[in-house]
Amino acid sequence: MSSALEDRILKDLSNGTAWLVVLSLVASSDDAIHGYEIGRRLADEAPEGLSFKQGTLYPMLRTMEAEGLVRSTLVPSNEGPARKCFTITAEGRRVLAAWVDAWKRTGRWMNRIVGGIDVNR
Amino acid sequence: MSTADPIAEYLSHLQRELAAVDPAVAHDALIDAESHLRAAVAAGQSPAAAVEAFGPASDFARAYSAAPAVPTSAAVGAIGARSSGVPETGPRPTGVAGIPVVGIWFMPRAWASLVYFLVPCFVIALCTFIWVVCVGSLALGTMPIIIGVPLAVFLLGSVRAIGLAEGKVVEFFLGVRMPHRVQPVQVLTPMGAVAEVGFWRRIGCWLRDVRSWLSLAWAFGNFFVATGLFSLFVTLAALAIVLIGVPMAQAAGFTAIHVDGDLAEVQFLWERVAPDADGLVRISAFTSVLSVVLGMAVATGTLWLARGTGWVYGQVVKAIQVARPQAVAQRFAIVP
Numbered sequence: 001m002s003s004a005l006e007d008r009i010l011k012d013l014s015n016g017t018a019w020l021v022v023l024s025l026v027a028s029s030d031d032a033i034h035g036y037e038i039g040r041r042l043a044d045e046a047p048e049g050l051s052f053k054q055g056t057l058y059p060m061l062r063t064m065e066a067e068g069l070v071r072s073t074l075v076p077s078n079e080g081p082a083r084k085c086f087t088i089t090a091e092g093r094r095v096l097a098a099w100v101d102a103w104k105r106t107g108r109w110m111n112r113i114v115g116g117i118d119v120n121r
Numbered sequence: 122m123s124t125a126d127p128i129a130e131y132l133s134h135l136q137r138e139l140a141a142v143d144p145a146v147a148h149d150a151l152i153d154a155e156s157h158l159r160a161a162v163a164a165g166q167s168p169a170a171a172v173e174a175f176g177p178a179s180d181f182a183r184a185y186s187a188a189p190a191v192p193t194s195a196a197v198g199a200i201g202a203r204s205s206g207v208p209e210t211g212p213r214p215t216g217v218a219g220i221p222v223v224g225i226w227f228m229p230r231a232w233a234s235l236v237y238f239l240v241p242c243f244v245i246a247l248c249t250f251i252w253v254v255c256v257g258s259l260a261l262g263t264m265p266i267i268i269g270v271p272l273a274v275f276l277l278g279s280v281r282a283i284g285l286a287e288g289k290v291v292e293f294f295l296g297v298r299m300p301h302r303v304q305p306v307q308v309l310t311p312m313g314a315v316a317e318v319g320f321w322r323r324i325g326c327w328l329r330d331v332r333s334w335l336s337l338a339w340a341f342g343n344f345f346v347a348t349g350l351f352s353l354f355v356t357l358a359a360l361a362i363v364l365i366g367v368p369m370a371q372a373a374g375f376t377a378i379h380v381d382g383d384l385a386e387v388q389f390l391w392e393r394v395a396p397d398a399d400g401l402v403r404i405s406a407f408t409s410v411l412s413v414v415l416g417m418a419v420a421t422g423t424l425w426l427a428r429g430t431g432w433v434y435g436q437v438v439k440a441i442q443v444a445r446p447q448a449v450a451q452r453f454a455i456v457p
Contacts, residue, residue, distance in 0.1 A: 036160035053176025058153045059188035066189050081156040081302065
């Protein structure tokens with residue numbers, strides 16, 4: 001497989017799961033969480049080869065906020081502009097629960113099909 | 122400009138990439154990017170590594186301008202497929218609102234604009250004007266004994282804060298997207314970190330920031346603009362109400378026009394009507410119909426005027442808030 005195609009597949013996989021992962025991270029945080037902190041945690045936890053650019057977080061968070069899934073507060077910072085920190089809303093938790101359920105069902109379906117493949121055959 | 126700071130260079134590049142995007146969206150995008158990159162540097166990353174991890178400016182600009190800042194029908198999913206670079210223009214009206222000319226009656230934004238010019242616009246402009254005149258006079262009067270200097274600085278800061286609050290009201294009523302982030306006053310060290318900005322230096326930055334002076338000028342001058350618009354829309358609304366209301370009231374059996382005294386004739390539009398023995402004035406059916414039609418035309422024109430004026434007014438308020446006199450390139454002056 002060409003490197004470009006492999007990169008594109010990995011990018012698509014990353015984009016498809018990013019919303020769920022980002023919303024889960026916001027939900028799991030006890031305090032309001034800044035975009036940089038979300039990006040750092042994502043980078044730390046990302047499996048090998050699956051990377052994303054941290055700038056993609058902000059359009060995503062902006063859309064989530066517009067849809068009422070998260071809400072933001074501005075926290076003053078000595079290191080630049082005030083930080084926009086995010087917490088999940090009740091609507092966000094409802095959507096996340098539905099999403100997680102769909103993800104688990106999709107995961108079982110994927111495992112049944114993809115998990116049984118012998119790629120060396 | 123420091124060419125040694127990758128973050129400053131990145132932000133300059135991003136600003137160019139956002140040139141065609143709504144200024145308020147570009148403003149927020151630049152501050153979100155800067156906030157992230159400065160946080161990364163503060164956490165120990167090198168500026169170059171932070172920029173690399175953030176991704177290309179062109180990708181960020183494209184994704185940010187495509188992400189809606191207002192709710193869409195699709196709650197989640199296909200981001201990037203929607204464009205909201207200029208959300209206030211919105212989609213073309215559909216249904217009854219899409220009917221040419223009279224569709225304006227069914228556009229909530231037109232009604233909201235009319236309400237804005239009749240109430241909040243005038244009230245805000247009046248209060249702000251009184252504030253500027255009172256504190257400004259006090260500051261000028263006490264300038265010789267130094268007390269006026271901090272008062273003047275306080276006034277400058279207060280009108281900036283009032284401008285931001287007014288932006289929220291304008292966004293709510295007029296639907297013109299306003300910046301949601303505040304551009305900070307800051308300077309950088311040669312290493313790209315944010316320098317501690319002392320009180321006097323901060324004051325100096327404020328005084329050099331054209332947004333401070335624009336906000337002050339707007340706080341003062343908006344009173345005259347708002348008064349003119351208030352008078353215009355009150356007059357037009359009253360005219361429309363009278364033209365529609367008098368014939369309607371007469372048709373419903375109410376006394377619309379009553380004359381006391383010896384007035385021989387009353388002129389309603391082109392018709393001269395003599396009051397009856399009880400002083401009641403009854404206009405003819407023909408004049409009544411034409412009056413209603415004329416009143417509807419005035420009301421329709423008023424709504425169009427309110428919507429158009431609202432858009433222009435919103436753009437002026439936005440232009441003041443997103444003015445970047447200390448554009449990214451200039452703002453990152455090296456601390457000597």
